[in-house]
Amino acid sequence: MADTGKEILKYKIKNWSSFSYNYLPENIYLDKPTDQSSRWSSDSNHPPQFLILKLDKPSIVQTITFGKYEKTHVCNLKKFKIFGGISESHMLQLLESGLKNDHIPESFPIKHEIDGNHFPCKYLKIVPIQSWGPSFNFSIWYVELQGISDWHIVKPTMHWYNNFREREAIRLCLKHFRQRQYLEAYEALEKKTKIVLEHPILTELHTKLVKDGDFDACEHLVYRACEEGLFHHYISLQDYKPLWSPIEPVIKTNDSLVDSRPGMRGGHQMCVDVLSETLYLFGGWDGNHDLADLWMYHVPSREWTCLSRNTQLEGGPGARSCHKICIDYERKQIFTLGRYLDSAMRTTENLKSDFYMYDIGSGKWTLITEDTHAMGGPRLVFDHQMAIDVERRTLFVFGGRVLLSPTEGGERGSEPIFSGLFAYHIPTNTWKLVMEDCEQLRSRIGHSMLFHPRKRCLYIFAGQRSKEFLNDFLTYNIDTGQIDMIVDGTKKDAQGGTVSSQSILFDQPVHHPYYRHVLKDFVKTSVPAAGFTQRATIDPDKDEIHVLSGLSKDKDRRDNVKNSLWVYDINKNKWSCIYKNENSGQQYWTKMQHLEPVPRFAHQLVFDHIKKVHYLFGGNPGKESLPKMRLDDFWSLKLGRPSAENLLRRCQYLIRKHRYQEMAERYPKAAMEYLQKDLAQIVDHRSEEEKQEFHQLASTLFKTDNEDEEMFDDSITVMSDHYQSRTNLFDELVAFFPDDMTQPKENLVDMIPIC
Numbered sequence: 001m002a003d004t005g006k007e008i009l010k011y012k013i014k015n016w017s018s019f020s021y022n023y024l025p026e027n028i029y030l031d032k033p034t035d036q037s038s039r040w041s042s043d044s045n046h047p048p049q050f051l052i053l054k055l056d057k058p059s060i061v062q063t064i065t066f067g068k069y070e071k072t073h074v075c076n077l078k079k080f081k082i083f084g085g086i087s088e089s090h091m092l093q094l095l096e097s098g099l100k101n102d103h104i105p106e107s108f109p110i111k112h113e114i115d116g117n118h119f120p121c122k123y124l125k126i127v128p129i130q131s132w133g134p135s136f137n138f139s140i141w142y143v144e145l146q147g148i149s150d151w152h153i154v155k156p157t158m159h160w161y162n163n164f165r166e167r168e169a170i171r172l173c174l175k176h177f178r179q180r181q182y183l184e185a186y187e188a189l190e191k192k193t194k195i196v197l198e199h200p201i202l203t204e205l206h207t208k209l210v211k212d213g214d215f216d217a218c219e220h221l222v223y224r225a226c227e228e229g230l231f232h233h234y235i236s237l238q239d240y241k242p243l244w245s246p247i248e249p250v251i252k253t254n255d256s257l258v259d260s261r262p263g264m265r266g267g268h269q270m271c272v273d274v275l276s277e278t279l280y281l282f283g284g285w286d287g288n289h290d291l292a293d294l295w296m297y298h299v300p301s302r303e304w305t306c307l308s309r310n311t312q313l314e315g316g317p318g319a320r321s322c323h324k325i326c327i328d329y330e331r332k333q334i335f336t337l338g339r340y341l342d343s344a345m346r347t348t349e350n351l352k353s354d355f356y357m358y359d360i361g362s363g364k365w366t367l368i369t370e371d372t373h374a375m376g377g378p379r380l381v382f383d384h385q386m387a388i389d390v391e392r393r394t395l396f397v398f399g400g401r402v403l404l405s406p407t408e409g410g411e412r413g414s415e416p417i418f419s420g421l422f423a424y425h426i427p428t429n430t431w432k433l434v435m436e437d438c439e440q441l442r443s444r445i446g447h448s449m450l451f452h453p454r455k456r457c458l459y460i461f462a463g464q465r466s467k468e469f470l471n472d473f474l475t476y477n478i479d480t481g482q483i484d485m486i487v488d489g490t491k492k493d494a495q496g497g498t499v500s501s502q503s504i505l506f507d508q509p510v511h512h513p514y515y516r517h518v519l520k521d522f523v524k525t526s527v528p529a530a531g532f533t534q535r536a537t538i539d540p541d542k543d544e545i546h547v548l549s550g551l552s553k554d555k556d557r558r559d560n561v562k563n564s565l566w567v568y569d570i571n572k573n574k575w576s577c578i579y580k581n582e583n584s585g586q587q588y589w590t591k592m593q594h595l596e597p598v599p600r601f602a603h604q605l606v607f608d609h610i611k612k613v614h615y616l617f618g619g620n621p622g623k624e625s626l627p628k629m630r631l632d633d634f635w636s637l638k639l640g641r642p643s644a645e646n647l648l649r650r651c652q653y654l655i656r657k658h659r660y661q662e663m664a665e666r667y668p669k670a671a672m673e674y675l676q677k678d679l680a681q682i683v684d685h686r687s688e689e690e691k692q693e694f695h696q697l698a699s700t701l702f703k704t705d706n707e708d709e710e711m712f713d714d715s716i717t718v719m720s721d722h723y724q725s726r727t728n729l730f731d732e733l734v735a736f737f738p739d740d741m742t743q744p745k746e747n748l749v750d751m752i753p754i755c
C-alpha cells in the first residue's frame with residue numbers, strides 16, 4: 001500500500017503561534033526560492049512556536065518536503081518536530097529531524113504506521129526548535145505533503161485507528177484500576193470488554209508478586225521467561241560495548257621473534273576460515289617495500305605459521321599491496337586480485353591483471369589467468385573491493401582505480417578511470433561485466449563492499465572518487481539486479497536538489513535487462529563520517545554491519561585518523577556509534593597501548609561470524625614525523641550486550657532485594673540471614689553500584705516506621721501493605737519484556753490536563 005494512490009495532499013493553515021510583519025503563515029503554500037519574503041517567520045525564537053496545518057480530508061501522510069531560499073539562511077530550521085493526528089488537541093510525534101543550511105529542498109518520510117497498520121491524520125503541527133542562527137527567529141519557506149487521500153483506502157485505516165484508541169483507553173483504565181487496587185472495577189471491565197491487558201505470563205507474575213507475595217514463584221516465572229527467549233528483544237535494544245584485547249601469540253620453540261609472527265605493514269590483506277578458526281594474511285607494504293609473504297594464524301593454539309616467505313618463488317603472486325583476497329571457507333580456497341604499482345613500473349607487461357588461487361589443503365598456488373581483462377574481467381586495479389558468494393561460487397569485484405601506462409594517459413594530473421562491477425563464476429572460469437562505472441553505481445576507491453548470503457545483496461558505501469569523499473550507502477541484489485539506495489549522499493536531480501527520500505521504482509536498462517533502481521524511505525540519523533580506508537564487516541545472522549574508522553574526511557579540518565566504531569542495523573535501517581575516541585596525543589596512546597589499538601588506517605579487520613569475534617592487524621598510524629612507520633600489533637574485538645543470563649540474575653536480584661526489605665520490617669533476624677545467604681549470592685560484585693546498594697541494605701533493619709512513608713498515604717487511595725511497592729517492582733520487571741506483551745507504558749493520571 002506504500003505507493004498506492006500517492007499524491008500531493010491539499011491543506012490550509014489552521015493555527016499559528018506568531019508571525020512577523022508580512023511573513024504570513026500562508027506564504028508556505030507557494031514554492032518561490034528566489035523570493036526572500038515568500039516564507040512564514042515567527043516573531044520570536046522563544047518556544048512554543050508552531051504552525052498547524054489542516055488537511056482538506058483525513059489522509060495517510062507519508063512524506064513532508066521543505067522548500068528553501070536559493071541561498072543559505074540563518075532562519076532555516078536546524079531542528080524541528082512534527083506532530084499529527086485526527087484532532088487538533090491530540091497528536092502523536094511523527095518526526096524529529098533538521099534541515100541542512102543550503103538551498104536544496106529536503107524530503108522526510110514521517111511515521112504513518114502503528115503496529116504495522118496505517119493511520120490517518122487530519123492535522124499536522126510543525127514545531128521549530130532551533131534555527132541555524134542561534135538568536136534568529138524561525139522561517140519556513142514552503143511545505144508540501146505527500147500521501148494517500150483516497151477514501152476507499154483511508155476509511156479502513158480510520159476504522160482501525162478508532163478501534164485502536166478505544167482499546168488502548170480501556171487498557172489504560174485496566175492498568176490504573178489494578179495499580180490502585182480497584183480490583184472489582186478491573187475484573188468487571190475486563191469481563192465486559194474481553195480486552196487483555198498483557199501476556200498471560202505477566203498476569204501470572206502480577207498475581208504471584210503483587211497479590212500473593214510468592215517470591216519463589218516469581219523467580220520461577222522470570223526463569224521460565226528467560227528460557228523461552230522473552231528477554232531477547234530487550235537485549236537487542238541495548239548498546240554494544242566493545243571489548244578490545246591484545247593478542248600475544250605463542251612463540252614456537254626455536255623460533256626467533258622475527259620468524260614467529262608477521263612484521264610491520266599496511267595495505268596488507270586478511271581473511272578468516274570460520275570453520276577452522278584460522279586467519280590468513282598476505283602481502284602489504286612495510287614502509288619501504290611491497291611484501292610477498294603468506295601467514296596463517298590458528299586461533300585456538302594462538303600460533304602464527306609462515307606458509308611462505310615469498311609466494312612468487314612458489315608459483316604464486318609477486319609482492320604487492322592494495323590488493324584484495326577472499327576465501328571460500330567450504331572448499332578451502334583463497335583468491336587474490338589486483339595490486340598497486342608505482343608509476344615507474346607501469347609498463348604494458350606489468351599492467352596485466354594476474355589472478356591467483358591458493359589451495360589451503362595442498363598448499364599450492366594456481367595462476368588462474370595472467371590477465372583478467374583478456375577474459376572479460378577487470379583491468380589491473382588497486383583499492384578495489386572483492387566479496388564471495390560461497391554457496392553459488394561467485395566472486396564479485398567492484399571499484400578500484402585502473403592503472404594505466406603513460407601511453408594510455410596514466411600521467412599525473414590525468415582524469416582517473418574507475419573499474420565497474422564484475423562477477424567471476426569459479427566453476428566455469430568465466431568473467432562477466434555486471435555494470436560499468438555509471439551514475440546509478442558510481443565506482444570509487446577505499447570503499448566497503450560486503451555480501452549478505454541470505455538477503456543476496458552486496459552492501460556498498462563510502463570511499464573516494466578523485467577529490468570527492470562519498471557518503472552514499474546502497475545495496476545491489478545479485479539475483480535481480482535491483483539497486484536500493486539507502487542513503488544518497490551525492491546524486492542531484494535535474495533541478496540541482498537532492499533526490500527525494502520517497503519510494504521510487506523505475507526501469508533502467510543499464511548493461512543488463514533486469515536493472516532496477518529503488519530509493520527507499522530512510523530515517524535521517526547520524527552516520528559514519530565520509531572517508532576511505534574504513535574497515536567493515538557483516539554479521540549475516542544478526543543482520544548487522546560493523547564499521548571501524550580509518551582515515552576520515554572532515555570538511556572543517558584536515559584529514560584525520562581517529563577511532564570510532566559504528567553498527568548498522570539492517571532491518572531497522574539505523575546507524576549507532578557504539579564507541580568513539582578522539583584523543584590524539586602521544587602520551588595518551590602510550591598509556592592506552594595495551595587497552596585499545598592506536599588510531600590507524602591501511603589496517604585489516606576480519607570477522608568470524610560464527611564465534612562473533614573481530615581480528616585487527618597492522619596499519620599506518622599516520623604519524624607525520626614518521627611517514628614510513630607501520631604497525632604489527634594484533635587485536636581481537638568482541639561486541640558485548642547483557643546476556644539473557646545476566647538479565648535473569650538482575651531480575652532475581654530485584655526480587656530478592658524486595659523480599660528482604662519486606663522481611664526486615666517484621667523479622668529482622670531472618671532478614672539478616674536472608675541478606676547474608678540468599679541475596680549475597682546473586683549480587684554482581686563487579687558492579688560498584690550494585691555492590692554499594694547491597695552494603696546499604698543492612699541499614700533497612702534500623703529504619704524507624706516514619707522514615708519510609710508510602711507515597712499515596714495522603715491520597716484518596718488506600719492500599720494494603722506492600723501493594724504499591726510490589727506494583728513498582730512489577731513495573732520494573734515488566735520493562736525487560738517486549739512491548740507487545742506488556743501493559744501500556746503511559747499512566748492514566750498523566751493524561752489529565754492541568755488548567
